[in-house]
Amino acid sequence: MSYNDKILARYDASMDDEFEREMLYRSIAISYTWAIWLLYIAFAVLAWVLPGVYAILVILPIAALIIAMATGDSWLRKRAPYPRLNGYSKLEQCLMVLISLAVIAGVIWNLSSIMDRDFSIGGAIGALAGIAASAFILKYLTTHQRRKDRERLDAQLDED
Amino acid sequence: MTTQSGGTNTVRKFRRWSELSQAELAERTGVSRQTIANIEKGNYSPSVYLALSICKVLDRTVEEVFGEEQD
Numbered sequence: 325m326s327y328n329d330k331i332l333a334r335y336d337a338s339m340d341d342e343f344e345r346e347m348l349y350r351s352i353a354i355s356y357t358w359a360i361w362l363l364y365i366a367f368a369v370l371a372w373v374l375p376g377v378y379a380i381l382v383i384l385p386i387a388a389l390i391i392a393m394a395t396g397d398s399w400l401r402k403r404a405p406y407p408r409l410n411g412y413s414k415l416e417q418c419l420m421v422l423i424s425l426a427v428i429a430g431v432i433w434n435l436s437s438i439m440d441r442d443f444s445i446g447g448a449i450g451a452l453a454g455i456a457a458s459a460f461i462l463k464y465l466t467t468h469q470r471r472k473d474r475e476r477l478d479a480q481l482d483e484d
Numbered sequence: 485m486t487t488q489s490g491g492t493n494t495v496r497k498f499r500r501w502s503e504l505s506q507a508e509l510a511e512r513t514g515v516s517r518q519t520i521a522n523i524e525k526g527n528y529s530p531s532v533y534l535a536l537s538i539c540k541v542l543d544r545t546v547e548e549v550f551g552e553e554q555d
Contacts (some may be wrong), residue, residue, distance in 0.1 A: 342529075402520060447536045474516065480504065 328399050364423045365388055371430030380432035383429060405473035409466040417459070423453050493550050494525040498542040513537045 325333070335352075339345045363385065370382045397406065414419075428451040436444050497536045499520075500507050506524075513534060522528040523538070530538065541547050 349525075403522075404518075460531070477518050481517065 328395070335399040360389070364420070364427075365414075368423050368426040368430060371427045371434070374434065376434055377438060379431045382431060401473050403477075405477065406466060408470050409463050421459060422456060425452075428452070428455075489551070493523065493526065495520070495542070495549055496520050496539060498544050498549055499524075504541070509541060512541045 335348060336345060337346050367382050367386055370385070371379055374381055400406070428448065432448050432451075434446050495509075499506070500514070504512075506520045510520045511549075514537070515534065519528065519530075519534075520538075523530050529553045535546060535550055539549050542549060
């Protein structure tokens, strides 16, 4: 039994019937979304309050979040296609971009005293381009990924 | 949505008797082929609504398809 299976078994065993279990998993989806928002805000705060070169350490919790999300995605994609990205309001999208900008600005502001000015500007432009590009292509990428996953999973099925 | 093991069922048998592919049954019940495949394998217990929809398409009763006493 893998660690992921143990996690699921533990969650399943913590409830008595299927209704309670479904409510539990729904509450976890809510917790997950809130955790991501609060972590984004924490990244921005860390990027500004960590002094000097230590601001770059904000990468550590970001990497931890990315690894955790990748672990869940990997588990999911062995069983069901990648979820489509929709339902995010303009306000949520704007908040996400603003917080990302705050993280980048904080890191660059902290590093500006020890980094070459041109390097800082280059980094800022690169990060902004990355945010802008991801805002435009993320929906396309997730839709494409979902279609590819469905094709792959269908191909793995037994004879019809 | 139920995710625990669904045990045995005769969806595959009755689907084949109806000369339907997994994809066709999936389309008629409004779900993905993965869902039908996992129901057939007993990896997933469908909701009452999906189970009824499957039984309607297969022209069988719920007892015949998902009942405890099966061939």
